[in-house]
Amino acid sequence: MHKFLLVGNANTGKTTLFNSLSKSNEHTGNWHGVTNQEKVAKFKFEKQIYEVVDLPGIYSMTPHSFEEKVATDYIYANLDCPVINICDLNNIQRNLFLTLELIELGMKVFLVINQMDKKPFNNVDVDLLKNELGCPVFLLDASNKKQVANLKAELSKINEFEFKLPYNYIGDVDYNLHIKKQNVKINKKYLIIKLYENDKYLMENYLAENVKIPDLSETFAKKRYEFIATLKSIKHVDKKVYGYSGLDKILLNKYLALPIFISILLCIFYLTFFSLGAFISNFLQYLIQDLFGSWFIHFISSFVKTQWIVDLFDVALIGGIGSILSFLPQVTLLFFFLAILEDSGYLSRVAFLFEDIFSKVGLSGKGVYTLLMGFGCSASAILTSRNMEDKNAKIKTALMTPFMSCSAKLPIYAVLGGAFFGAGNVVVVLGLYLLGVVLGLTLCYILEKTSFKSKQQSFILEFAHLRFAKPNRIFAIIFDNLKQFLIRIGSLLICVNVIIWLLSSFSFRFGYVQFTGEKSMLQVLGELLCFIFKPLGFGNWGATSALIAGLVAKEVVVSSIAIFNGVSGGENQISKSLSSPSSVVFFTPASALAYMAFCLLYTPCIATLGVLKNEIGTKLMLFSVILQFSIAYLIAFLVFKISSFIELLGIFQTVLIVCAVLFIVFCIIFVLSKKRCLNCNYCKKKCKKIKKDI
């Protein structure tokens, strides 16, 4: 079976071609660093099976970030495999730099020139380019099925092609350089060039100890670019500035850039959580729980006479799972807007804007992508931290990500906020999202100033071309995320809900608590632990147990509350049950707010912890668990106390008191900041004056 490695610069359409070749549905985007680990798929052509490996984007065989290292390591480990090197026609000169390095490495390179904007191809003389580079060349639009089918036919004939080295643009090299290993798999000339380019990885592995060689990377880069400039086949390619349009003058304007970004975010939140999202969500809830749910329970109870089995279906499945499923439209809308932001190329502008702020906390502006993806799913967002250049910056980005409010927490805000804050929930939800971002960045700032100081970073980021987001790509992103959401509901959440229902419905003597009146197993365990949360205002066993269940997946918090309160009628009924003191889980407005803040910040779900462990190690993952729990506890405590104060005194009095306290604190800091001496108990300057007078 042939294996092809898909290699190319970032954002040239590698994953699009990968999807087209193998009919996969991998995440694509108009951003540098969407693919952060190798992905393997197979395709069939004329009864022959081929394997294709999609690798993260690289600009050169000398890696600069963690994801680039993943790609180069994979290439070095599979030197015998042919490479499909995909280049973007809009930026062909720079893309060919990597092509030359791959040819120098001695790989079988199949050059594919991707034309994403569907301009005519006649600017490139394909036959001449084949001769000039000594490798097969193919022009296509990676999303065009017909052209991809033709590419498959060409790929199947790769062994028939006579590969030859192009003109010797590098010149001769010093073959006497002392190399540690003798049986080197890598092409010797390439190895020597890379050693003279001071490639860290190759130097560690191949250069003999104590041998020092000058860094000639600039010289070799120049030689490659000079050779590319002489290629007659691409001389007539349309030279137009790529990545900057007239709209950028508005989007990057120093007065308009931030208001535009904030307006976009506010629109997304409003449409997702309230107007459109809430409307579709209520409709779906009516369909699932009022129509399907009541029919299903009627159907079950017609032939099952055991009450606890009917209750299991009614509360654990229809109530618990239905309560999460009804949020499907809101989750879909959130992914829809994130996909538009990602595919339009606007994210590289946002990264440019936020580099100023991010550099102060030791991060790179590229962290904006991780941060925004964190609003979708923390686990996949953490993987994007691989595009950081520095290890400490990567650790900080990974630790910051779980502070972002992921889509799984959305039902918690909708249910609790809807119950206690009504229309004001817009402000509450927005405040929670903002709180997560501020705390995440503050944590990074503290880590930067203490033990995780980042090295100097370049923030060398290529601007993605601004374009209308493509519907098929948006659909693919939404489909992929919804598939994962539904798989989680269909597998993990059903099991967890059934277990939670069983634990909350049966006593340790296995009696059904509705009939025996005994305490359920979960109630006994919850009552043992709920004292921990008493200072936060939600020290009842139900709320405590829901938080523990939320460690599996955050969606379980709402479904657990629905099970404990015995509700099977959806979001509105759960909300109503929360304010009734007779319910197992009940809140006051202050404790509900504290509960929402706690859910936002406490220990992330198991999937996220698994990714954290892989990316930053077990110790730092445990640090993250303890740190997030502590911060969540502290913030929830403060939120509860301040909210209780407001409940007790009213907003006006509270604002007055807060102002007075702030004034006193300010005065104390002001007085303490004055330098004093023991002589006169006054400032230094005055003291000297007094001394002089004496």
Place this chain on the structure above:
Amino acid sequence: MLYLSNCLTGDKVIVAGFKSEMPQNIKKRLCQLGIFSGTEIIFVQKSILKKVILIEVNFYMLSIRFDIASMIEVKHA
């Protein structure tokens, strides 16, 4: 000596060299992207807090940190 960071919007300059303090890995990345002595650069704009700059190089746009730009020696085209 004129540095890339001192340029104004719309300035067309040619790279003359790099300061010796420039970290080697960053210099390497710039070379890979086609920025070395002799390359023509157009200064497009600075970010709001002036920590990052946007430049045009070989018909594509690139953003780099201001402190890196202050280590790239340039001369007017």
